[in-house]
Every structure is written in structure tokens, then in C-alpha cells.
Amino acid sequence: MTQLLTSTNKVSYRALTPELELMGQVNVTTETEFDNAKFTCRDVRVHYGSLEALHGIDMNIQDNGVTALIGPSGCGKSSFLRVFNRMNDTITGARVSGEVLMDGQDIYSNDIDPVLLRARVGMVFQKPNPFPKSIYDNVAYGPRIHGLAETRVELDGIVETSLRKGGLWEEVKDRLDDPGTGLSGGQQQRLVIARAIAVDPEVILMDEPASALDPIATAKLEVLIDELKENYCIVIVTHSMAQAARISQKTAFFHMGDLVEYGETAKIFSNPEDKRTQDYITGRTG
Amino acid sequence: MGNYTASIIALIAIVTALAYFYGRRVARKRLAVFTGNGTGKRFHSQPNYHGLFLGGSAAFTALVIFAAGMFVNAQPGDGAAIPPHLVAMAIALSAVAVTLMNTRLIRSDFRARRYVEFFINSALLLCSVIAVLTTLGIVLSLLFESLRFFEQVSIFEFLTGLQWSPQTALREDQAGQSGSFGAIPIFAGTFLVMAVAIFVAAPIGLMIAIYLSEYATKRTRGIVKPAIEILAGVPTVVYGFFALLTVGPTVRAFAESLGFAVPTQSAIAAGSVMGIMIIPFISSLSDDVINAVPQTLRDGSYALGATKSETMTKVVFAGALPGIIGALLLAVSRAIGETMIVVMAAGRAANLTGNPFEAVTTVTVQIVALLTGDQEFDSPKTLAAFALGLVLFVITLVLNVIALLVVRKYRERYE
Structure with missing residues (x-):
């Protein structure tokens, strides 16, 4: 797979900022201050036809951690999430303007192929969407289309590793040939995460991944997200305040297409600066 | 009066x-x-x-x-x-x-x-x-007339015999053939014509469905879809003389230029035109089932870095496959029952052959041949039409039931 940026560049990023990474969770930063930014957004606007859904967002997303996007329905948080893997391209009439840098490179420039970008930026949707194939074939789908495995043995390895990382291996290892659609909702969502992991992405975007799950499946999913953040940059849209507080390190509050407040999760939930954020978090609006 | x-x-x-x-x-x-007296009554x-x-x-x-x-x-x-x-x-x-x-x-x-x-x-x-x-009456009438036929000709001979020549002597003193009723050549001919039709219609119909549901713009779709559905409204007799007067001679001329002798009436002439006729059934039904595949599946595939054609062939098509099979089965049962095109363009000789460039005959053609003209209504020749009709009815019924079951099962999966 073609990497947009050489891996040495990425390593140097991390080498320069080890202490910041360690301190990431306690260090109070404003939106532009941290150095381990995976994405840098400048004046990002999303239009659907003549309607502007996002009004110029400036925001950085940290690498190796969970960033939660919260806000009332229709505030633009899902549109913003779909900016990072250019999924807005698949919607007719949708247009994105502004600058989005991933590891310093503009992902909306002409020499970026959205197909290759999406292999680096995986996505998990609101409703579990396993393909009508076996569990094995679901996970092997991405590696097959991107030619990640030369042999069957290699592919078997990728499938096992991905299912292990997705926290599903122990539950399905004896029935890999069963249809993926036959799993429970929570298992399906973890299968979809394993499917995304199988193409070895750097970022995983999650659009309300727990909204269709029961509390037990949600708890398992949150444990999984907590493990994944060690190796991936995770951006999650959620309607659950408690979930955002539990799993994220940074939280961004969106309202009417604007980024109202962005910072450490602990600070947003204990001491929000903007009244709108406070009203939303305490349940007065929404 | x-x-x-x-x-x-x-x-x-x-x-x-x-x-x-x-x-x-x-x-x-x-x-x-x-009314309005306030008594409450x-x-x-x-x-x-x-x-x-x-x-x-x-x-x-x-x-x-x-x-x-x-x-x-x-x-x-x-x-x-x-x-x-x-x-x-x-x-x-x-x-x-x-x-x-x-x-x-x-x-x-x-x-x-x-x-x-x-x-x-x-x-x-x-x-x-x-x-x-009424339906029940038709079925029972088919059944009882067939039973009368099977009193004169054994059901075993009918279903396994290789010789079909239903001409019998009309009068006792008339010299004539005894008549033999082995229906295998007819079933084989029906199957051959149907196979040619599906061979033509399935790929074209599916490509149309894929184009319409995944690639065409709204505007193009609005023009192309009704235009294709017009095909379904052309009277079959028009297809019939098209097959007889245009396709048949063209096939013969082409074969002759290659040094083969091919009759004007052939399985390929009738089958290919019948294939054109059933294209709208396949494209329209398949278009519906492809559209019924949820958008979330396409999004999931795109989000993994799949291209449009990869998404189409590996995810959407796989998801729609049961419905597409149902559509094909319905088209097949329609092709088996089709009469006018084959009467005009397939021929009447009951050849037992797998070669589509020869004249063959079908169940529907033989029913027409047996019942047109002056007939005795209790001779095996006439009664054979009922037996053929019964077999045809059973085959199309079974195909329709299977198709409906497959389509229904598929529908339930995405509810």
C-alpha cells in the first residue's frame, strides 16, 4: 500500500514529543498547542447543496488517543467526522472546503486518492454493517482488495490478529465460516472494527458506534476502544455524555455548525467555559 | 332477446x-x-x-x-x-x-x-x-383430461420416450401411423430455447440493472428505465415475426457465409428474440433488489478503501444475489410459457438435439400444433395437449414458488 508519508517522518514526530504523549492526559492544552497532531484543520466548511453544515472549523486532532465529538443532533459533528476519510465525497451535492492536513499533508489535494486515504483512515458506523459474507471473509475483505497478503497463511494471520485486536477472536474462532450477519449486535460492531483494523489504518473514525447496542455490549466496546487508543488515533462521535467522559482524552463540543469549545475531557465536563457547553452537558439543551 | x-x-x-x-x-x-330530543335514547x-x-x-x-x-x-x-x-x-x-x-x-x-x-x-x-x-377448475380439467390421455398412452412412455410423432389415423380404414408420444425431444427443445434466451437476457439484464442502480445519474435513469420497460409492452407476435423475418434469415446468412447450412427456423433465432423479450423482467426486478441493499453496506466498503466496482461486485452483488436468482427464475418461467415467438420461429420438428442452430420444437408449439385444425376431441393426439399443458403448468408453478420463496427470504434479511 502506498503510504502518503514515509514512516520515518512519522517516527520523528513521535521521537520529538515523547513527554507530551505521556503527559497528554493531564496537560491542559488549547486546541492548537499540542505537537502530536494527527490532523490539522483550518477553516473547514462542509456544504450540502446551498446549505452550509459546518462554518469554518479550526481544530487539531491528537494522535494516539480518543477525541470525542459531542453536540446536539444536526450540529455538524458527523459531517466533520466524514471530512477525515473524505466520505463526504460519496454524497452527491456535498462539498468540503478549507484545509485538512494529515501528518502535514493536505488530504484534499488533487494528488491524494480518496480510495488510498480510506485505507489509512478506517471508519465504524452507527449501525453495525457486516457484509453478507462469512466472518472470515468480512475481515479478509480489506486485505484482499488492497493485496496485503501474498498467501493464504498470511491472510489467516491478518484475520486472526485483527479479530484478536477487535476483541472477538475467542468468541468466533471456531465458526469463522458462519455468516457475519448472524452475530449479535455488539459482536457485529466489534467485527466491523476488526474489519477496519485488518487494513492496518492509522486512524479509526467512529460514528456513534454504541447507539444500537445494549449496555453490556457498550461496555465491552468501550474497553476495546480504550485498548485501541494505544496504537490508533481515534475520533468518536457520541450522544452519550457519560461515554465521552469515560473514554476520551479530548472533547469537542459542536453547536449549529460551529466548534464551541474544545479541550481536555476532564476540563470540558468539570469546568466548561462556554454557557452553551454547560447547558448541553447538564442536559438543559440538546 | x-x-x-x-x-x-x-x-x-x-x-x-x-x-x-x-x-x-x-x-x-x-x-x-x-334526533336531538335529549332523552339519550x-x-x-x-x-x-x-x-x-x-x-x-x-x-x-x-x-x-x-x-x-x-x-x-x-x-x-x-x-x-x-x-x-x-x-x-x-x-x-x-x-x-x-x-x-x-x-x-x-x-x-x-x-x-x-x-x-x-x-x-x-x-x-x-x-x-x-x-x-376458476384456477382450481382449470387445474382439475388439465388433470382429468391428462388422466384420460394416460389411459391410452403410458405415463412412463410419455415422460421418457425419445420419439414424438403424434399423427394417428383419423378413421379405422385409414392407413396411418400409430403415433408415438415420447415427450423428451419436446422438453429438450423447450430447455434449449430457454437456455439460449437466458444466455442472452441474464448478462444484458443484469448489466442494465447494475448500471441503472449504481452508475446512472437520476436524469439518465429517468429516461432509460421507462424506455427498457417499453420492451415488456411489445406484443409477442411482433417479436415472433421479428424472429422469423429478421433474426432467422440473418443467422442463416451468417452461417452460410461460414459454410454451414442452418434452417431459418432455429432454436437460436427464437431463443435470442425471446431473450430480448425477457430483458425488462430481469433488469427491472434486479434493479429493485440491488436498490434494496442498504446504503450502510456500500459505505462500509468505501470506508475500507474499496473502489466503486469492487464495492459493486464484492458487496452489493453478493448481498443482492438471492433476489437476482429469484428474478432469473421468474424470467425463466416466463420464457418456458411463451408461445408466439417459438411457434413462428423455432420450428415444429421434434428433433432431439443440443445444437441451437437446428430447428427444435417446444411444449407450447406442440400444444398449438395438436389443437389447431380439425380434431377429434378424444383421440390421444388431442389429449396429449392436456398432458403437455399439465407438465408445463407444474414446471412454471414450481419455478414461481421457488422464486417467491427465495425473494421473500432475501427481503426478511434486511428488515
Whole structure:
């Protein structure tokens, strides 16, 4: 797979900022201050036809951690999430303007192929969407289309590793040939995460991944997200305040297409600066 | 006679209308004391239901007398027909009598509405029963006539024999063939023509469906889809002479230029035109099932870095496959039952061959051949048509049932 940026560049990023990474969770930063930014957004606007859904967002997303996007329905948080893997391209009439840098490179420039970008930026949707194939074939789908495995043995390895990382291996290892659609909702969502992991992405975007799950499946999913953040940059849209507080390190509050407040999760939930954020978090609006 | 029937029907309509208006009027008068008097006492049915009850009773009585008169007149023999004016008088008198009798029933607690609702319910039920009984009758008639055929020709010979020449001597003294009824060449011919048709229609129909549902813009789709569905509206006889006069000679000329002798009537001429005919069935049904594949599956594939064609072939097509198979089966059953194209373009010789460039015959062609012209209706030759019809019916029924089951199972999966 073609990497947009050489891996040495990425390593140097991390080498320069080890202490910041360690301190990431306690260090109070404003939106532009941290150095381990995976994405840098400048004046990002999303239009659907003549309607502007996002009004110029400036925001950085940290690498190796969970960033939660919260806000009332229709505030633009899902549109913003779909900016990072250019999924807005698949919607007719949708247009994105502004600058989005991933590891310093503009992902909306002409020499970026959205197909290759999406292999680096995986996505998990609101409703579990396993393909009508076996569990094995679901996970092997991405590696097959991107030619990640030369042999069957290699592919078997990728499938096992991905299912292990997705926290599903122990539950399905004896029935890999069963249809993926036959799993429970929570298992399906973890299968979809394993499917995304199988193409070895750097970022995983999650659009309300727990909204269709029961509390037990949600708890398992949150444990999984907590493990994944060690190796991936995770951006999650959620309607659950408690979930955002539990799993994220940074939280961004969106309202009417604007980024109202962005910072450490602990600070947003204990001491929000903007009244709108406070009203939303305490349940007065929404 | 036509004049007589028309006048009687007009008379029935008139007495019905009069009874209705009379009943409504009487009901209004008798029930008026209950409206707005504040006593809290109510009446059961609105006046127009009383009217409908009276009108319906009068109409029913009149129709019974009319039918009885028709029945008596239709009896052969004595020739003493009941004169029309007597029938008309009987109808008018009985309608008046029934109406006056029913008028006594109009009271606040008379449940006219219930009776009217019951009558409407029964009438609707009767209509559906007629459709079901007709189907049942056709099936039973096929079955019994086939049984008569199998008394003369063994079912084993019919289903496994390789020789089909149904010509038998019409009279005892006539020299002629004994007739042999081995239907295998006919089934083989039917299958061959159908295979050619599916070979033409399945790829083209599926490509059209994929293009329309995944690639075409809204505008293009709005033009192309109705245009293709026009194909389904072309009368099959037009396809038939198209196959006979255009496709057949073209195939023959092409084969001759390569040094082969091919008859004008051939399986390939009939089958390819039949394939064109069933394209809209396949494309339209497949388009529906492809559209029914949820958008979330496509999004999931795109989000993994799949291209449009990868998403189409590996995810959408796999998801829609059961529905597409259902569409193909429906198209096949349609192709098997198709008559006009094969009568004109496939030929009548019962050749047992797998070569599509030869003339073959099909079940439907043979049924036409057996029943056209002067026939005895109890000879094995004629009865063979019923046996062929029964086999055809069973095959298409089974195909339709399988197709519907497959499509239904598929529908449930995404609910």
C-alpha cells in the first residue's frame, strides 16, 4: 500500500514529543498547542447543496488517543467526522472546503486518492454493517482488495490478529465460516472494527458506534476502544455524555455548525467555559 | 332477446332505486323523534342503511325471479316459454311485496347496518372465491383430461420416450401411423430455447440493472428505465415475426457465409428474440433488489478503501444475489410459457438435439400444433395437449414458488 508519508517522518514526530504523549492526559492544552497532531484543520466548511453544515472549523486532532465529538443532533459533528476519510465525497451535492492536513499533508489535494486515504483512515458506523459474507471473509475483505497478503497463511494471520485486536477472536474462532450477519449486535460492531483494523489504518473514525447496542455490549466496546487508543488515533462521535467522559482524552463540543469549545475531557465536563457547553452537558439543551 | 334482457335489467334497477329511497324516507320519519330530543335514547342504524337494506332485498328478490324465468325458458322440449311481460310483472309485484314487508322492520333497534355490512362482506368474498375456483377448475380439467390421455398412452412412455410423432389415423380404414408420444425431444427443445434466451437476457439484464442502480445519474435513469420497460409492452407476435423475418434469415446468412447450412427456423433465432423479450423482467426486478441493499453496506466498503466496482461486485452483488436468482427464475418461467415467438420461429420438428442452430420444437408449439385444425376431441393426439399443458403448468408453478420463496427470504434479511 502506498503510504502518503514515509514512516520515518512519522517516527520523528513521535521521537520529538515523547513527554507530551505521556503527559497528554493531564496537560491542559488549547486546541492548537499540542505537537502530536494527527490532523490539522483550518477553516473547514462542509456544504450540502446551498446549505452550509459546518462554518469554518479550526481544530487539531491528537494522535494516539480518543477525541470525542459531542453536540446536539444536526450540529455538524458527523459531517466533520466524514471530512477525515473524505466520505463526504460519496454524497452527491456535498462539498468540503478549507484545509485538512494529515501528518502535514493536505488530504484534499488533487494528488491524494480518496480510495488510498480510506485505507489509512478506517471508519465504524452507527449501525453495525457486516457484509453478507462469512466472518472470515468480512475481515479478509480489506486485505484482499488492497493485496496485503501474498498467501493464504498470511491472510489467516491478518484475520486472526485483527479479530484478536477487535476483541472477538475467542468468541468466533471456531465458526469463522458462519455468516457475519448472524452475530449479535455488539459482536457485529466489534467485527466491523476488526474489519477496519485488518487494513492496518492509522486512524479509526467512529460514528456513534454504541447507539444500537445494549449496555453490556457498550461496555465491552468501550474497553476495546480504550485498548485501541494505544496504537490508533481515534475520533468518536457520541450522544452519550457519560461515554465521552469515560473514554476520551479530548472533547469537542459542536453547536449549529460551529466548534464551541474544545479541550481536555476532564476540563470540558468539570469546568466548561462556554454557557452553551454547560447547558448541553447538564442536559438543559440538546 | 337482448332487448328483453336489457329491459328487465332496467326494471330491476328502477325497483331497487325506488325501494332504497322509500326505505330511507320511512326511516327518517320514524327515527326523527330520536334526533336531538335529549332523552339519550339512540337508534342503531342511519336512515340510508335502512334504505340500502330495502333496496338490496328488492334487488335480490328481482334477480332470483329473473334467473328462475331464464332457467325455465332454457329448458328444452315443451317450448312453452314464459312471456316477458309476465316476468316483468312478477318482478315488480314481488319487489313491492318484499319492500312493504321490510318496511315493518324499520325501527330504532333494527340492525340494518349490520345486514348491509354483511352483504358487502359476502359480495367481496364471492369475487375472490370466483377467481380461486376458476384456477382450481382449470387445474382439475388439465388433470382429468391428462388422466384420460394416460389411459391410452403410458405415463412412463410419455415422460421418457425419445420419439414424438403424434399423427394417428383419423378413421379405422385409414392407413396411418400409430403415433408415438415420447415427450423428451419436446422438453429438450423447450430447455434449449430457454437456455439460449437466458444466455442472452441474464448478462444484458443484469448489466442494465447494475448500471441503472449504481452508475446512472437520476436524469439518465429517468429516461432509460421507462424506455427498457417499453420492451415488456411489445406484443409477442411482433417479436415472433421479428424472429422469423429478421433474426432467422440473418443467422442463416451468417452461417452460410461460414459454410454451414442452418434452417431459418432455429432454436437460436427464437431463443435470442425471446431473450430480448425477457430483458425488462430481469433488469427491472434486479434493479429493485440491488436498490434494496442498504446504503450502510456500500459505505462500509468505501470506508475500507474499496473502489466503486469492487464495492459493486464484492458487496452489493453478493448481498443482492438471492433476489437476482429469484428474478432469473421468474424470467425463466416466463420464457418456458411463451408461445408466439417459438411457434413462428423455432420450428415444429421434434428433433432431439443440443445444437441451437437446428430447428427444435417446444411444449407450447406442440400444444398449438395438436389443437389447431380439425380434431377429434378424444383421440390421444388431442389429449396429449392436456398432458403437455399439465407438465408445463407444474414446471412454471414450481419455478414461481421457488422464486417467491427465495425473494421473500432475501427481503426478511434486511428488515
